[in-house]
Amino acid sequence: MSKVARLGSGGFSPVAAISLILVGVLSFAAFLLLTIYEPDLRAGQNPGGHALSRSALGYAGLVRILQDQGVPTGISRTGPGDAAGMSQAADLLVLTPGAGTDYGELAPMISARAGAVLLVLPKWSARRDPEHPGWLRDPRLLGLPTVSRLLEDGKVSRSEEPVTPLLTAAAPLPAKRRLKPAPMDGVQSILGSDYAPLLTDPNGRMLLARHSGLGHLYVLADPDLLNNRGLRSLEGAETAFAIIDGLRGGGAVQFDVSLNGLARQRNPMKLALEPPFLAATLCLLAAALLTAWHAARRFGPARAEAAALALGQRALADNTAGLLALAQREHRMGGRYAALTARLTGLNPEALERRRKLLGLKDSLETLRQVAEAATNRAELVRAARNLHRWRQELTRERR
Structure with a gap:
């Protein structure tokens, strides 16, 4: 009778116990996945001037346009430490550094490249909008010395009046084609004898130029030609697409976001959840499940419980x-x-x-x-x- 009482005195039924275990395992797995991939999930909420940003200063709209037009487009988060591997990833690498960057940080990435590099200079500084995640507020023009630090040899100038310039293109862009971007505030241009103009305004100022010493380096002085702010009109979207399409030479395009503080950090746990190590992780998980099943299932009749003190x-x-x-x-x-x-x-x-x-x-x-x-x-x-x-x-x- 005491044995029957012991068997029926459990606090939880088998179904409740199994349910609690499953809920705990699934909750821990979800917490682990969110912890590992949290930086990737939050990258789109960073409102800076990069390819993942949907703010006015970001380039997510351009990425979407290129993908919709069938252009192979990717986003690189490997950073300057893997510049050699990144150099073969696409025919055109687009760099969108922030105001705190100088040319010394860009040089390894540019020199390691075999294909074309488009350096988009910054223009604006802004604050995060606390009421709207992913938005910016109070945009202000950066100082010209801050922007010029991104050029190895050359300076940046800026007009003060808002204009809607009619731009003239040169090869490799469609030669002598007139491009009409969206209205722009304070048009930025490049000054320097080491740059050959590819896109000029009616006053002859260089908005897009090619470096004479580094033939694969292109510099876009005004980011409003490519960012989400510049895509607010159909003509602006056509201008942005024409610039990228002309420089890529029919190949793939890759936007770097490591210079914006979004470089992907090496994580052993993330490696275990991605190919080729994902197969080994799944095998270990299957082995653990089989072990748990073997422990939960009884094989053969239950062995009678021996008396605490032997008799006879x-x-x-x-x-x-x-x-x-x-x-x-x-x-x-x-x-x-x-x-x-x-x-x-x-x-x-x-x-x-x-x-x-x-x-x-x-x-x-x-x-x-x-x-x-x-x-x-x-x-x-x-x-x-x-x-x-x-x-x-x-x-x-x-x-x-």
Whole structure:
């Protein structure tokens, strides 16, 4: 009855226990995934001037236009440390550094490139809008010295009046094509003898130029030609697409966001969840599930629970022998074993002695008893007990 009471006294049913375990495992897995991929998920909420930003200063709109037009477009988060591998990723790499960057940080990425590089200079600084995540407020023009630090040799100038310039293109852009971007505030242009103009306004100012020493480096002075702010009109979207389409040479386009603080950090846990290590992770997960299933499922009938204290004569004898061994008094049992041997023969001492002489046995029971009582350790006791047992078998003619 006590066993039945123990089996039925659980606080949870099996279904409730399994449900709690599943909820805990799924919750932990969700927490782990969100922790690992949280930087990637929050990247789109960063309202800076980069390809993941949907703010007025970002370039997410241009990325969407290129993808909709069938242009292979990607976003690089490897950073300058992997510039050599990144150099082969696309035919055109678009760099959109922020105001805190200088040319020294860009040089490794530009020199490692085999394909074209488009450097888009910054123009605006703004604050995050606390009421609208991903938005900016209070945009202000950057100082010209801050922008000029991104050029190896050259300066940046800026007009003060808002204009809607009519731009003239040169190869590799569609030659002599007139482009009409959206209205612009403070048009930025490049000054320097080391730059060849590719896109100029009616006053001859260079908005897009090619570096003469680094033939694969193109510099766009005014980001309003490509950012979301410049895509607010159809003509502005056409201008942005024409610039990228002309520079990519029919190849793929890649936007770098590592210069904007969005470089992907190496994470062993993320590596375990992405190919090629994802296969090993799935195998370990399957092995864990099989182990849990094996532990939860009972194979064969339940083994009866053993009593805390064994019962019966055998258990009593085992316990007594254990106590004797613990007290190191086993060798003191020789005399009692000799008395037991005599009792098992069923003869009194006189009859035992007569039969021994009749059978011609050398040792008497008394001699064997004295040897057993004189044992000083377990080995001597076992040897004496073996002699007593053999003597009884010879005396009674028992089968061996």
